[in-house]
Amino acid sequence: MSRTNKPWYTLKNQSGNAELMIYDVIGDWAGLSARQLVDTLKTIDIDAITVRINSPGGSVFDGIAIYNALRYHPANITVRIEGLAASIASVIAMAGDTVQMAENALFMIHNPFGWVSGEADDLRRTAGMLDKARDSIAMTYSERCGLPVAEIVTLMAEETWFTAAEAKEKGLIDSIDKPVQLAASFDLSLFNHAPPVKMEPPAPKPATKTVKNEPEDIDxxxxxxxxxxxxxxxxxxxxxxxxxxxxxxxxxxxxxxxxxxxxxxxxxxxxxxxxxxxxxxxxxxxxxxxxxxTANAPSVNNTLTPDQQQNIIKPLIDTAAVYRNRNGQTSPQTTQA
Structure with a gap:
């Protein structure tokens, strides 16, 4: 998936209606966080919010927070899936009072996943957390479409992709709109069972002034x-x-x-x-x-006190005496005056 320099969401608050556009990977990057979005939504006092989605998903818990902020907002929420609503982006779509989907769009559900390093207990805790997240997400889909949670869990485990017609048949969306012309901007090979679908790019725009040495887009x-x-x-x-x-x-x-x-x-x-x-x-x-x-190492004091300097330090072994004894010599007589 190619990365543009645009933010992953934009929120416009116009007279009588707000528009939230989620058009990239969901999560904290490019100076924008899900918490900022949720906090902003809480301050919007408006009658209607339109949510436009074209996203491969992203952070599970960020997506759940956005879903809850929309679901419990007093405004009427209209969701429009314009290209791709995959993974946690499809969960956000379930927050709509009305969910519309372009005829050429895709809708995907799968199990949440993640990586962890550590001991066996760490791995077990992470596995338990993923199971709880899966059950919570399955319940969200079930509340909208009416399918049993057990059936939703099976569809998630298989990483199921829906066309607009299939999503409507399952009750995940309410209506199908005319096709939307979008650039193919997401690498679906990151998923296990993505269909070989390529969206036609929009008509070329007039040439604009190019900027040299522009950094390469990041996936x-x-x-x-x-x-x-x-x-x-x-x-x-x-x-x-x-x-x-x-x-x-x-x-x-x-x-x-x-x-x-x-x-x-x-x-x-x-x-x-x-x-x-x-x-x-x-x-x-x-x-x-x-x-x-080195800062924690004990310091060594190499100086001698005045008393220590006056004392003559006697050797532990008199090497001269040992040498005389070995050669049969005796100590010379000491003469006193």
Whole structure:
């Protein structure tokens, strides 16, 4: 999926109607967070909100928060699926009092997934959390379409893709609109059973002034998945913001492992997370650990007190006496005056 420099959502509050457009990966990036969106929705006192969706999904819990903010808003919510409503984006679509779908659009449901590193108990806790998230999402679909939760769970496990006609037949949407002309901007190969569907691009726009050395677009969802898989989900936002490609992100993971090794060798493994979160380089971490170790080392006082300086320190072994005894010599007589 290609990434544009546009924000993942826009919210326009016009007279009598607000329009929320979710047209990218859902989550905290490009300076916009789901919490900001939810907080803004709470302040909107308006009769109608239109939600336009073309998204492959994103953060499960961010999506659930957006769904709840829309579902319990006093305004009448109209959802228009204009291209793709996949994964958690399809859950947000269920918040509509009315759900419309373009004839050429796609709707996908599947099990939530994630990555975790740690001990067996950590893995079990994560598995339990994913099961609860799955059941909550299945109930959301079931409340709209009326299908039993058990049937929805089966469809989610199979990663089911619906055309507009199929989504309407299942009761997931209310009506089908005319086709919408959209650019094919999402890489559906990230999913397991995506159909071979390609949307026709819109008519070309008049040429505009080009900007040289414009940074290459970043595949945000791929970066998020990469960070989760490596066990560093906290790095995803910074990697996307800095427009790092997958190779650069993998190099960052190697630095993280080096930082963990340095902290472990310094008997300070708890410091690794802070160094990584602060984007410290390996050299900076090495210097910081060295300073910490030397700062904690006890100081050595090499000076002698005046009394110690006046005393003659006798050797533990009289080597001269040993030598005389070995050669059969006796100590010379001491003459006193």
């Amino acid at each position: 945000a969802l791929a970066i998020v998945r990469l960070c989760n898989q490596a066990g560093y989900p906290e790095l995803a936002e910074a990697c996307i913001r800095d427009k790092q490609n997958p190779d650069q992100v993998r190099e960052k993971f190697q630095d993280c492992e080096s930082i963990k090794s340095l902290c472990a060798a310094a008997h300070a493994p708890d410091l690794a997370a802070g160094f990584i979160q602060s984007a410290n380089t390996v050299d900076e971490v090495r210097a910081a650990l060295f300073e910490k170790l």
